[in-house]
Amino acid sequence: MNVAVAPAAGYPRWRQRLSPWSVGAAAMISVLLVPIAVVALSMLGRSSPTWQHICDTVLTTYLWNTALLVAGVGACTLVIGVSCAWLVTFYRFPGRAVLSWALVLPFAIPTYIAAYCYADLQDLVGVDMMNLPGAILVVSLVLYPYVYLITCSTLQGQSGRILESSQSLGRGAAYSFWRLGFPIARPAIVGGMTLVTMEVLNEYGAVHYYGVDTFTTGIFKVWYGMDDTQGAMRLAATLMMLVLALLLLERLQRGRKQFTTCGSDYRPCMPGQLRGSVSWLAAGWCTLPVLLGFLFPVGQLLIWLKQSGASSFGAGFAKIAGQSFVLASCAALTTVIVAVILAYTVRLHRSRLITALSKASALGYSMPGAVIAIGVMVTVVAADRGVLRHVAGFFGAKPGLILTSSIVVLLFAYVLRYLTVAVNPIEAGFERLCGSMDEASRALGHSPLKTLLQVNLPLAKSTLIAAALLVFVDVLKELPLTLILRPTNFETLATKTFELAGEEMIAQSAIGALLIVATGIVPILILDRLLCSKRPT
C-alpha cells in the first residue's frame, strides 16, 4: 500500500518537558511574581525606626478600622445580596424581570465615585456620611452585586426538585430555603464575600475621601508622607498576610462536601407568585439597592454635569480620556496575550509545575493594588539602580532611572494584577470550545503554534474579546495602583477624578466619572452572558 514514511523527528525526552512554551510561560510567571515575593520578603528584613513608630501609634487604628470596614461591608453585602437573590429566584413580583438584572448595575460604579456622590448628603438631608459607618454603607451599596450574582447563579443552578421534595415532605418554601437552598449555596456565597473583602482591602479612594484610616491609606501616608519605603513595605506585607489568611479560610470552609446538584435530575425551579402587599414589599426591597447603588450616584453625577458643564473637567478632558483608553487597551491586549500563552501551555503540557504557576498567577488579583504597586516600585527601582547601572556603565552612558515611572512598568503591574481576570475565561473557553480539536490538529501534522493560531484562537474568539473587555474596564477604573506607579503628570480618568474630588471640585469631575461608569456597564453585559451560557439547559 501507499504509506507515507513517518518523518520520525524524534528528540531527547527532556526537550519535551522544556519546550519553548513551558520555559516561556514559567519565565513569564516567575518575573510577574517577583514584586509579590519582594513584599513578602520585606517581613524578614531589618525594621526601620518609623516602623517601630507605626507599630506603637497607628497600626492598631489601621487594623481596627480595616476590620470594622471588612465586617460591616461583609454583613451589609450578605444581607442585601442574599435577600435579593432569594426573592428574585424563588418569587414572582412586579418588576422582577427588570430588577433581576438591574440589581447588578451598581457594579459599574467604582467605590470612590459612589463615595463622592454621597458626600453631599449632609447638605441635602443632614446625615453625616464622612465617617466609618458612612464608608461602610457606600462601599456596600456598590459591592453587594458580587454576593447577589454568585448567589443567584448557584440558586438557579440548584435543581427545583430539591425544593419540591422538601415541600412534599411538608415544609414551607421559606423553611426549605433556610435549611436547603442557603446551606447548599453557602460556599458560593462565602466565595462572593471573599471577593467583596478583597475589594474592601483594595479600597483607597472612598476611605481616603471619608477620612477613615485603613491599611491602604496607611501605605500611602507612610510612602509619601513619611517617605519610608521599609515601613510602607511592612504595612503592605501585613496586608498581604491578611489576604492570604483569608484565601486559606475560604479554601477550608469549602471542605469536602459536594454542593453541586448531582446527576440528570436538574429542573429549573418554578418561582412562586407573591400577591398583594407582600409582593410590593418584595419589589420595594429589591428596588432600594438599585436606587441607592446606581440611580442616585448616576443622577447626582448628571446634576453636577449640568451645573458645571462638560468643559469644567479641565482643558485636557479629551486628551486624558484618550490616554486612559489607549492605556487600558494596551493593558488589556498585553494581559490577554500573556493569558493565552499561559492557558495554552497549561493545556499543552498538563504538568504539575505549569498548572501550579498558572494558579499562582491568580495571587496578583487577590492582592490590593497598593501592595502590588509598592512591590513593583521597589523591584523596578532596584533593577534600575543595580542591573541597569552596570549595563549603562559598560556602554559608557550616564545611568539614570530608566524604567521607574514609565508606562511599561504601569503595564507590567496591570498584567500582574489582572492576569487572572483573563486567564480564567480563556482556560474555560479552550476547554469548552476546543475539546480534542487541538489534538486532532496535532495528529494531522501541525505544530503547537500553528494549532493555536488556526484552531484554538479562531474558535475562542468571543472569549478572547470578553476577557480583553473585562481587563480593559478594570484598568480604566483602577485607582491606587495607578496613583503610585503612573509617570509624573500622567493623568487617567480615574486619577483626575480623584484629584478633582480631593480639591473639592467634585462637580467638575462629573464627566470623567460618568465616562468610567458608562464603560463599567460593558462587563455587566458580558458577565450576564457568561453566566447565562453556564446555566444548564
Add this chain to the structure above:
Amino acid sequence: MSAALVLRDVTKQFRNAEHAAVANVSLEVSVGEVITILGESGGGKSTLLRLIGGFELPDLGEILLNGETLNSPQMFCAPESRGISMVFQGHSLFPHMTVRDNIAYGLHRMKSSARDQEIERMLTLTELSGLQQRYPHELSGGQQQRVAIARSLAPKPSVMLLDEPFSSLDRTLATQIRNDLADLMRRSGATTLWVTHTTEDAMAISDRIAVMHQGRLVQLGTPESVFCRPQTRYVAELLGPANLLRVQQQDGQRFCPALAAMVETELPTPTHAVVRPDDIVCELRKDGPATVRRTAFQGTFMELTVDSASEQVRVHYRGPERFAVGDSVALSAPAQRVWVISDPG
C-alpha cells in the same frame, strides 16, 4: 508481513490512580492490519491510543513505527511528526472550517494541485462529494463521521487510530456506518487500531482483537480464537454470554459435575469449563439430574436457567420442547464446544 507498529512493555501510571492505566503492554501490528482494542471503560484502551498518538508520555517502554523510535525513556517524537492520525470520540471536526477545509487541513505538505486531487479522491472514497462546502454542523452524524475519517486518511498516515468512533451515534446507525467504514479502511489499506467497548463491532471488523483489562493486555488473537478459546474468565464473559462451570479432579481425570462429563485439557490446574449457552443441549428426562429453575421467552430462543450439581447453568434452547419450572432435565455439550481455563480468581 512486517510489523508497522511495535509496542514494548509500555506502561503509564497516572497520579493518584489505583493501578496503572496501561501496564506492560507489548504488541506488534502488521502493515495493513486492523486491530481492535476491546475492554470495559476505564480499562486503559483510550490511554493506550493516546500514548501511540503522542498525546501522553509513557513512563516505561518503547513505541516504534517502521523501525523508528517514537517513544522511549530517552526519546520523544511530537504528535505532529509521527505520521499517525487519530479519529477522536465525537469527531473533533473544526467547526469554523468547511468539509473541504477540514480534509485539506492535514495536507499542508502537498503542492496545491496534488492537494486538490487528494481532496477529490477522499471525497469520492467517503461519498461526500456534494457536501464539500458545508460546515460540520450542517451534516448528519454519519456524514460528520465520514468527514473525520476522510480528514485522517488524507495525509496517508502510517497508522490510523480510532477512539470509539461510534459512541456518539445511535446503535442501528452505528452498525451501518461501522460496516461502511470497515470496507473503507480495507480499501485504503491503512494499518488501523480501533478502540471499542462493543464486542459485536470488534468481532465484525478486526483481523485481531486485543482485550484489555485494568491496564493489561489480557489476550490477543483472531476474533474466533478469542471467542472460542478465552484465556480468562474476564475474556470469556466479555465476548458473550458464557457459563463458567466448576472442573474437578476425579480418578486422575478432569470432571465437570454440572454437565456430568469428563473434559479434555492439557492445563496442569484447570478450574473452569467455559460453555456458551447456545452450545448446551437440554433434554427432558424423568430421572434427569438437573432441574429447570426459570424460563424466559426471548423471541428466537428460550432462555432456561437450570440447577445442575448445585450450579446455575444458562441454556439457550431452540427446539420444539416446552419446558416448565421444576422439570427434570439432563444437560450435555459437544466435547469440541467445551473450553477449559485456569482462572482461580
